[in-house]
Amino acid sequence: MxxxxxxxxxxxxxxxxxxxxxxxxxxxxxxxxxxxxxxxxxxxxxxxxxxxxxxxxxxxxxxxxxxxxxxxxxxxxxxxxxxxxxxxxxxxxxxxxxxxxxxxxxxxxxxxxxxxxxxxxxxxxxxxxxxxxxxxxxxxCAALTAWRGLFVEASLQPGETVLVQGSGGVSVFALQFAKAAGANVIATSSSDAKLEKLRALGADHLINYKQDEAWGMTARKLTGGRGVDHVVEIGGAGTLTQSIAATRLNGNIAMIGVLAGLAGNVATAAIMSGNIKVNGITVxxxxxxxxxxxxxxxxxxxxxxxxxxxxxxxxxxxxxxxxxxxxxxxxxxx
Known part of the structure; x- marks a missing residue:
């Protein structure tokens, strides 16, 4: 064959x-x-x-x-x-x-x-x-990674807020699953055209991360300063600092990718003081x-x-x- x-x-x-x-x-x-x-x-x-x-x-x-x-x-x-x-x-x-x-x-x-x-x-x-x-x-791979990050390891609830990064398969599935569960979604991308497609899928708030380097704090402000409940983190070391800044006290970060770097500085004090749970997810x-x-x-x-x-x-x-x-x-x- x-x-x-x-x-x-x-x-x-x-x-x-x-x-x-x-x-x-x-x-x-x-x-x-x-x-x-x-x-x-x-x-x-x-x-x-x-x-x-x-x-x-x-x-x-x-x-x-x-x-x-x-x-x-x-x-x-x-x-x-x-x-x-x-x-x-x-x-x-x-x-x-x-x-x-x-x-x-x-x-x-x-x-x-x-x-x-x-x-x-x-x-x-x-x-x-x-x-x-x-x-x-x-x-x-893509759908199950998003599913496990939101529902197995984090127990997403209706009314919570999810931050998704980019418009690849995992992020799009995370957006769709989150909306189906009654959550609010903040989506990031470097492309305004892709952001509009994410809006059409139900994203409630959009951030162009190339135009807003402090997008983590912007995401936090969009929640009234409380911070997001869940982050689907695809970037790795290159984006984790912003994800930490976006996450609420005792919130969850599903670490599922390394697209922005395999290693780098990690704000360990912010993770500790925020009581943030960072879960490594492999499908x-x-x-x-x-x-x-x-x-x-x-x-x-x-x-x-x-x-x-x-x-x-x-x-x-x-x-x-x-x-x-x-x-x-x-x-x-x-």
Whole structure:
């Protein structure tokens, strides 16, 4: 079958169309005909060679498609079911463990940039009702990261205020989830055009962080000086100081990205005196994903997809991602 593979040492130009064989079907496995994937920062780093992988690795952590057949011990799925992959196939429930966070698709083992896969049934969940394969493929990493940051680790409540940064997949999902839960949302971006798109999705307040370097205090002022309840922090060291400034006493910061820097000065005294909880978030478990999908089925949230590319055009998709010109998710469909 056709598969996208990566030559060592990595790089977008080292992606090529190759072939891969299906693994033998076991009693607890399902055979899935894949139809879509979506791009995440993790995939981008893998493709660039920032996370070393064996020569010929099949990338992409997110995959969605249709069940073709199930093993004799599988009862959760049937042929014809629409399914979406999980980011940590071994983290099924409970607290994260080192063992459970191994074998990330496209990283520790082959991912979903291929036409078919045989995998343990626990590596997938059912997709939301009425979702296209491309829509389902956006959920595995970006949506679940936002969900865990707001509802698993922070218990977002109606009427609270959430600060989201930028217009990538995690931030857009965080905005959508927060609004569905009855929260207020402050959104930041360096683009006025993207800010207007965030407003159209329900953002209550907008801040252009390039025009307002002290955007953390601006966000605090927008809450009447109290501070925001939750921050979805995608920048890392480069933006954390402003996020701390924005956060209320005993508020929550979900640290989910490092787009603005891997290391830097951290206002530890402000975290301590503000009794702020900073939670490192690396996606979530299968149990978290099934809960999120139940919520999506109940409230009808649909992903924001910026662009779609054919599987063999994966390099062009990553070039768009690198340009940061997109809004929401970039997907592959085949």
């Amino acid at each position: 056709r598969a996208i593979q990566l030559k060592k040492p990595g790089g977008i130009d080292n992606l090529y169309v190759g072939t891969s064989e299906l693994a033998p079907m076991g009693p607890g496995d399902i055979h899935v005909r894949l139809h879509a994937s979506s791009l995440n920062y993790h995939d981008y780093i893998v493709v660039l060679g920032g996370i070393p992988t064996p020569d010929g690795r099949i990338p992409m952590s997110d995959g969605a498609g249709i069940v073709v057949a199930v093993g004799e011990n599988v009862t959760e799925f049937a042929a014809g079911d629409h399914v979406v992959s999980t980011f940590f196939p071994l983290w099924l429930a409970g607290q994260p463990t080192i063992a459970g966070m191994q074998r990330v698709p496209g990283d520790r083992n082959d991912g979903y940039a291929r036409e078919e896969v045989v995998a343990p049934a626990t590596s997938f969940t059912k997709a939301p009702a009425g979702y296209t394969h491309a829509e389902a493929a956006t959920l595995t 979530g478990s299968r149990e978290h994903q099934t809960a999120m999908i139940r919520a999506i089925d109940a409230n009808g949230i649909k992903p924001v997809i910026d662009s779609s590319f054919a599987l063999e055009k994966i390099g062009d998709a990553f070039r768009l991602q690198a340009s940061a010109a997109h809004f929401g998710k970039i997907v592959l469909e085949w």
